Amino acid sequence: MDAGEIGSRWFEDCRSILVAFAEALGKSRLVSDLRPEDFQRYRSSLAKKLGVHALTRQVTTIKSMFRHAYETDQIERPVKFGKWFAKPSVAQERKAKSRSEPANGPRLFTSGEIKAILNSTEGWLKAAVLLGVNGGMGNTDCATLPRSAVDLSRGVIEYPRPKTGVVRVIPLWPETVKELTGVVHNHPRPASDMATRLVFLTSRGNPMVRQTIRQHEDGTLRVSNADEISLRFAQVLDGLKIRRTGVGFYSLRHTFRTWADEVHDQHAIHRITGHASPGMSGIYVEEISLNRLQAVVDHVRAKLFATQ
Numbered sequence: 001m002d003a004g005e006i007g008s009r010w011f012e013d014c015r016s017i018l019v020a021f022a023e024a025l026g027k028s029r030l031v032s033d034l035r036p037e038d039f040q041r042y043r044s045s046l047a048k049k050l051g052v053h054a055l056t057r058q059v060t061t062i063k064s065m066f067r068h069a070y071e072t073d074q075i076e077r078p079v080k081f082g083k084w085f086a087k088p089s090v091a092q093e094r095k096a097k098s099r100s101e102p103a104n105g106p107r108l109f110t111s112g113e114i115k116a117i118l119n120s121t122e123g124w125l126k127a128a129v130l131l132g133v134n135g136g137m138g139n140t141d142c143a144t145l146p147r148s149a150v151d152l153s154r155g156v157i158e159y160p161r162p163k164t165g166v167v168r169v170i171p172l173w174p175e176t177v178k179e180l181t182g183v184v185h186n187h188p189r190p191a192s193d194m195a196t197r198l199v200f201l202t203s204r205g206n207p208m209v210r211q212t213i214r215q216h217e218d219g220t221l222r223v224s225n226a227d228e229i230s231l232r233f234a235q236v237l238d239g240l241k242i243r244r245t246g247v248g249f250y251s252l253r254h255t256f257r258t259w260a261d262e263v264h265d266q267h268a269i270h271r272i273t274g275h276a277s278p279g280m281s282g283i284y285v286e287e288i289s290l291n292r293l294q295a296v297v298d299h300v301r302a303k304l305f306a307t308q
Contacts, residue, residue, distance in 0.1 A: 008211055009225065017061045031066075031075050036082025043085050052088040059087050107246050108255045109133075111304050120236050123186070124200055127179035128229055131157075132252025133304060134297060135170035136260070136273040139229040139249045143209035145199045152177055152184070156290075161274030168274035171294045173301050202228050259303045260296050268292040 001011040024042055025034070039062075046058055066079040109117070114133055121129055131137040135157065137145070149159030155177050157170040172180070183199060190196040191205035200208045208228045230249050237243035253273070260269045270276065271288050 013057070014061050017058055018065055021058075021062050031069070031079065032077075034079060036080055036085070039081045039085035056087045059085060107251050108258055109247070109251055111306065113240075113242050114252070114255070114304055116240050116242070117236055120240060123179075124183050125229070125232050125236070127176070127183045128200065128249075129233070129252065130173065130176040130179055131170075132249060133256050133300065134173050134176045135168075136253040136256035137170075138253050139227060139233075140209050141274075142200055142229055143198070143207055143227075146197050147184070147199050148197070150180060150184070150199060152181055166270075166274050166276050168272065169288075169290070169293055170272050171290060171297050173297065200229075256300055259300045262303075263296050263299050265292055265296060268296050272296060 001008055021042065024045070025038060043055075043059065046055055050058065063081065063085075066075070066081075069075045070078050114129075117129055118126060128137075128139075128142045131142055131145075141161070144162055145157070146159060149157050151158070152172075155172040155174075157168070157172060159168060160166065161168045180199070188201045188203055188205045190198075190201060195201055195205055195207055198207055202208060209230075210226050211224065214224075233249040234243060237247070257269065257273065260272070263269070268288055272293055
């Protein structure tokens, strides 16, 4: 965390997972005394109250702790977890999704819902919504978007995505260029040097998504998140009565990806969304023409604004 390789929120999530595990099994218990049935019982208790993704995070974090302890000679032998202390299977993930979607619907928006959202927003929030569906940008992507990455004259965003380091190139729709132009021209006074570099700022000149970290006397961290984009977006969904569990600003990215997949140009989609292309193709595919990227965003735009 101190080196900037992981975020403070993820650090605190891992710490809290490990503290809860130690308290459940006994902080003074010897590692050499742990047996597979201990891990099985603990996983069973977690499975009763957690979803598949949270359970995966718990199992992965706990296993990582013991693997680190062994590799750094803090314990003499690898720990035997047993076959049952495992991440939920793909089949379990599918079952969880199949149970969730009938109740809450898919984690996507319809074109009608997005148009209603756009009609109910203005200013920086409307620009952020357009970036979400135009190029699959999430709330943190928008909050950390540097001004230097936006070329309004060309109608293109180009920069390395902070989360992956992969160069991201997004051809912008005319509607997106128009709203971003208004955001840039009405930029609040930045509250810090770091905020000066960002496209989106709160009315007080702070980043839209930010963290406050406080360390207690016992060394634990308290991480507080402020996310103006998600908060304001949720208010819009409430006003339109289309808010449902599991659906928020990031669902715009899911929607973009789902519609973009119909173009069948995965390398172009990866370049737009800032994902590394998998396998050897990610090494050899260096240049992707702007025309291919434009074809993807044009298809998504046609899906959104098509007359019913």
